[in-house]
Amino acid sequence: MTDLTRLTAAETAAKIAAGEVTAVAVTEAHLARIEAVDEKVHAFLHVDREGALAQARAVDEKRARGEQLGPLAGVPLALKDIFTTEGIPTTVGSKILEGWIPPYDATLTRRLKDADVVILGKTNMDEFAMGSSTENSAYGPTGNPWDLTRIPGGSGGGSSAAIASYEAPLAIGTDTGGSIRQPAAVTGTVGVKPTYGAVSRYGMVAFSSSLDQGGPCARTVLDAALLHEVIAGHDPLDSTSIDAPVPAVVEAARNGDVTGMRIGVVKEFAGEGYQAGVMQRFNESVELLRELGAEIVEISCPSFDKALAAYYLIAPSECSSNLARFDAMRYGLRVGDDGTRSAEEVTALTRAAGFGPEVKRRIMLGTYALSSGYYDAYYGSAQKVRTLITQDFAKAFEQVDVLISPTTPTTAFPIGERADDPMAMYLADLCTIPSNLAGNSAMSLPCGLAPEDGLPVGLQIIAPALADDRLYRVGAAVEAAFTARWGHPLLEEAPSL
Numbered sequence: 001m002t003d004l005t006r007l008t009a010a011e012t013a014a015k016i017a018a019g020e021v022t023a024v025a026v027t028e029a030h031l032a033r034i035e036a037v038d039e040k041v042h043a044f045l046h047v048d049r050e051g052a053l054a055q056a057r058a059v060d061e062k063r064a065r066g067e068q069l070g071p072l073a074g075v076p077l078a079l080k081d082i083f084t085t086e087g088i089p090t091t092v093g094s095k096i097l098e099g100w101i102p103p104y105d106a107t108l109t110r111r112l113k114d115a116d117v118v119i120l121g122k123t124n125m126d127e128f129a130m131g132s133s134t135e136n137s138a139y140g141p142t143g144n145p146w147d148l149t150r151i152p153g154g155s156g157g158g159s160s161a162a163i164a165s166y167e168a169p170l171a172i173g174t175d176t177g178g179s180i181r182q183p184a185a186v187t188g189t190v191g192v193k194p195t196y197g198a199v200s201r202y203g204m205v206a207f208s209s210s211l212d213q214g215g216p217c218a219r220t221v222l223d224a225a226l227l228h229e230v231i232a233g234h235d236p237l238d239s240t241s242i243d244a245p246v247p248a249v250v251e252a253a254r255n256g257d258v259t260g261m262r263i264g265v266v267k268e269f270a271g272e273g274y275q276a277g278v279m280q281r282f283n284e285s286v287e288l289l290r291e292l293g294a295e296i297v298e299i300s301c302p303s304f305d306k307a308l309a310a311y312y313l314i315a316p317s318e319c320s321s322n323l324a325r326f327d328a329m330r331y332g333l334r335v336g337d338d339g340t341r342s343a344e345e346v347t348a349l350t351r352a353a354g355f356g357p358e359v360k361r362r363i364m365l366g367t368y369a370l371s372s373g374y375y376d377a378y379y380g381s382a383q384k385v386r387t388l389i390t391q392d393f394a395k396a397f398e399q400v401d402v403l404i405s406p407t408t409p410t411t412a413f414p415i416g417e418r419a420d421d422p423m424a425m426y427l428a429d430l431c432t433i434p435s436n437l438a439g440n441s442a443m444s445l446p447c448g449l450a451p452e453d454g455l456p457v458g459l460q461i462i463a464p465a466l467a468d469d470r471l472y473r474v475g476a477a478v479e480a481a482f483t484a485r486w487g488h489p490l491l492e493e494a495p496s497l
Helices: 007-018 023-041 049-063 107-114 157-164 181-187 221-231 251-255 277-290 302-325 343-352 357-370 374-397 422-429 432-440 468-486
Strands: 046-047 076-079 116-125 170-175 190-193 214-218 261-267 295-299 402-406 441-449 456-463
Touching: 007 023, 007 049, 007 221, 023 046, 023 049, 023 076, 023 116, 046 157, 049 116, 049 374, 076 107, 076 157, 076 214, 107 116, 107 221, 116 157, 157 170, 157 181, 170 190, 170 221, 181 190, 181 441, 181 456, 190 221, 190 468, 214 221, 221 251, 221 441, 221 468, 251 343, 251 468, 277 441, 277 468, 295 374, 302 357, 302 374, 302 422, 302 432, 357 374, 357 402, 374 432, 402 468, 441 468, 456 468
Parallel strands: 076 116, 076 170, 261 295, 261 402
Antiparallel strands: 046 116, 170 214, 190 214, 190 441, 402 456, 441 456
């Protein structure tokens, strides 16, 4: 493995800006790494070799002309295959969009390009971001670089695996119920769900519009902050975009200090169903924060116990509406259009062939929840629970600056173990879902390896809406303290592929 693939994004950008290495050399090193290991990992659905090298050459030309480079210029990135990218495929992990080439860039994609970030390609994901393991991809599962027989999390397992296997120093994910944070937790990486509306959703294929949020994935807190700053900001093309300044996340990541902070431990995120080793590492994180000068406060959020049930009514309901646009009439897959069938028959045949089992399950559940006679009992009641959860957060943040919990109740489970048990799969997002329902910000970062299986455990930090900088302040402090204690970043303990 070349040393260039082991550098952080911040280190890489600094070397490119100083002329110590070219962006082309960095890009070629990561393309070589992808070629060497991705057949085993399957993090990528599409590698844009020519496009990536063209972007890298443009960065080198700018530097040669003496132009000022941005903080991530020339740094390679893996992009979740849910954001439209002009000229290269966007499949959303589904057969129904196989081969579709978007005619435009998502706002997030455009901001990456404008910042001279080099997009290596598109990463594997659960179909339409529906899943917690990346086993629901129509193109096959992704392996966890720590143990290729285990899941890399979901729905953004391709992005997390690309980072953990050193195929890219940065990645983009989306988080509807934990799909940035849960993969980060089980791969020993950093993942951030920004405040809802802080990162544009224009050009991001919708699953659940009131919950979906793009965000940064990285190997360090600082790298995540640098990427966060690039992709965040108001977008007039997105009606849900917040017209507010981006919090000072990079400054917070460079100056992590929790002295005097009040940090709440969520009482409801413990007990039955939590792996012993996960709780052991979480409790060690609590003590570490206390040693660093934080005041630890136990917080009860009673409505959190109902979050999972509420989410699995709200998200499928919105999914059943959003996925109605895939009708075989405008773009994507078309089955049975031989001139003998009606438009309705072609639509039915296309959806039957193009959507996978999990997508069909959620469409049916959501359609039922929205149907006449059941709307108030199911969808309406779930929205009331959502309000209660938001109120619980508001009360908690009157007492503390941030909340902490395990990111997910267990470490990475074996591929196939929960394939026939949707409820067991859904429980992987138990700790992450409340933040999506409330729209506030949250981060997962590594806090050690579980003693039972030697696999990564994630610490979740939750902050109020538009206080994303608090995540990076606490995250940077925890990361520095753990790295000093371990003597190296956690990922260095991962087996070599």
